[in-house]
Each structure stands twice: as structure tokens, then as C-alpha cells.
Amino acid sequence: MNLTFYKYQGTGNDFVIIDNRKSTLSKNNTKLFARLCDRKFGIGADGLMLLELPQNEDDDFTMVYFNADGNESTMCGNGGRCLVAFAAFLGVIDNTAVFTAIDGKHKAEIKNGLVHLQMQNVSKIEQYDSHLFLDTGSPHHVTMVNNLVSFDVTNVGREIRNGAPYFDKGSNVNFVEKESDGLFSVRTYERGVEDETLSCGTGVTAVALSMHKTKMTDKEEVSVKTPGGSLKVTFKETESGYEDIFLIGPAEQVFKGEITC
Numbered sequence: 375m376n377l378t379f380y381k382y383q384g385t386g387n388d389f390v391i392i393d394n395r396k397s398t399l400s401k402n403n404t405k406l407f408a409r410l411c412d413r414k415f416g417i418g419a420d421g422l423m424l425l426e427l428p429q430n431e432d433d434d435f436t437m438v439y440f441n442a443d444g445n446e447s448t449m450c451g452n453g454g455r456c457l458v459a460f461a462a463f464l465g466v467i468d469n470t471a472v473f474t475a476i477d478g479k480h481k482a483e484i485k486n487g488l489v490h491l492q493m494q495n496v497s498k499i500e501q502y503d504s505h506l507f508l509d510t511g512s513p514h515h516v517t518m519v520n521n522l523v524s525f526d527v528t529n530v531g532r533e534i535r536n537g538a539p540y541f542d543k544g545s546n547v548n549f550v551e552k553e554s555d556g557l558f559s560v561r562t563y564e565r566g567v568e569d570e571t572l573s574c575g576t577g578v579t580a581v582a583l584s585m586h587k588t589k590m591t592d593k594e595e596v597s598v599k600t601p602g603g604s605l606k607v608t609f610k611e612t613e614s615g616y617e618d619i620f621l622i623g624p625a626e627q628v629f630k631g632e633i634t635c
């Protein structure tokens with residue numbers, strides 16, 4: 375079968391995107407999706423997304439996300455931003471979108487070349503001596519480190535991802551360093567990629583909320599530098615946690631291609 379695909383990246387987190395509104399591909403194509411994400415035998419990507427028809431009347435489309443291991447996974451913030459850019463490219467939307475992903479409904483807007491993606495509210499942030507744990511659409515372990523630039527993200531990240539209490543289900547692991555008030559740097563070990571990625575959108579969101587929760591900043595607009603580029607997170611603290619959470623940043627089409635599979 376000849377498959378048309380699009381390659382997108384959002385601050386270096388890269389994705390294969392397929393317009394599956396005609397449902398040509400079924401979601402249990404785990405082997406195919408893993409092959410397409412393989413950086414030697416396939417196109418190469420951190421994840422793969424299917425753009426699908428909306429399932430309820432006020433949606434513009436549906437997002438289905440797969441990690442590079444080919445398994446369907448939880449929400450992808452950078453992926454969601456790229457999918458909105460793709461929907462605009464196809465003319466499915468103008469510059470605003472409402473879509474449903476595995477974690478529920480999302481609103482988004484493309485403004486001044488950046489995609490503003492509303493993330494789910496976060497009502498629970500677990501605080502421990504060494505780290506925080508929260509779910510921003512995907513599970514995230516957040517811990518502060520010194521000398522982030524030389525930190526062994528892959529090995530320490532892998533150990534935390536597979537160890538207690540995460541085990542098989544796992545968690546993404548974010549290592550954070552404060553740069554200045556309201557500005558942080560993060561490097562992320564991503565579950566399902568099983569390696570460091572250049573950026574992780576739900577991870578950046580988790581870091582911004584964690585830094586506010588632990589009073590490392592009192593700003594409700596936090597900039598986060600990732601090895602792949604900078605993102606901004608805005609939010610409001612309420613008595614039930616954090617709401618009006620937006621992940622803001624660029625999303626670019628790198629190339630269009632065809633692959634026989």
C-alpha cells in the first residue's frame with residue numbers, strides 16, 4: 375500500500391502525521407506504526423498521529439496518538455500542537471480548533487505563528503522530598519537537578535521510568551534547572567520512546583505547574599527551554615488546582631512524503 379504522510383516537529387519533538395479521515399488505517403497497526411517511527415528502517419519520529427473525523431458535532435477532528443513503540447498512548451502536547459497546524463494546512467480549520475484526544479476535549483488557536491493548545495485541568499499534584507508527580511494528559515515525574523546540560527538523562531531517566539512506583543506502566547521523567555524567575559530548562563526521558571526527546575509538551579506543562587506549586591516561581595506565565603526550543607505555559611491557580619492551562623509554541627511541517635508499506 376502507498377501511504378502519504380506528513381512529518382511535523384514541535385520544538386524538536388517530531389511526528390509522522392497521517393490524514394486518516396477515510397479510516398484507511400486501523401488503530402491496531404502497532405507493527406506498522408513502530409516501523410514508520412523507526413529512524414533507520416522507517417521515516418523516523420518520536421510518535422505518530424492519525425487525524426480522524428470528529429465524533430461529536432462541536433469537534434473539528436479527532437486526535438489519535440501512538441508512541442514510537444507503535445502503541446497507542448496518552449496525550450501528547452507537542453503532537454496536539456502539530457496536529458492543529460496540520461488541520462489548518464489541510465483547510466480543516468481556519469485558525470481555531472476544538473478536537474477530542476484520549477484525555478478529552480481540547481481547544482486551540484494559531485496566533486502570530488504559534489499554536490496555543492489548552493491542556494486538561496490539573497487537580498492533583500503529588501509532592502515528595504525528591505520529586506513531584508502529576509498527570510497533564512500524560513504521567514510526569516519532575517525532579518530538580520544541577521548541571522542539567524551534563525546530566526545523564528538517558529540512564530537515570532530509564533531507571534526512574536521503570537522503577538517503583540511506575541514499573542511497566544511507566545512515567546515520563548523530567549529533569550529541571552531554574553534559569554531565572556519564571557524561566558526554567560528541562561530535559562525529558564519519554565515513556566514509549568524509551569529515550570530522551572528534544573522536547574515533551576505535557577512534560578513542559580508538568581514542569582511549569584510544578585515550579586509554581588513549589589513556589590520556585592509565583593508567575594502564572596512560565597517559559598521553559600528544552601533542547602529543541604522554547605515553550606511557554608500559562609495557567610491560573612484555583613482552589614481546585616490549576617485551570618486555563620495553555621501550552622504555547624511553534625509547530626512546523628518538515629516534509630510530505632509517500633511510503634510503500
Ligand SMILES: N[C@H](CCC[C@H](N)C(=O)O)C(=O)O
Binds near residue numbers: 451453573574
Ligand atoms: N510519551 C508520552 C506521550 C507523548 C508525550 C510528549 N511527546 C508530549 O509532547 O506531551 C507518554 O507515553 O506518556
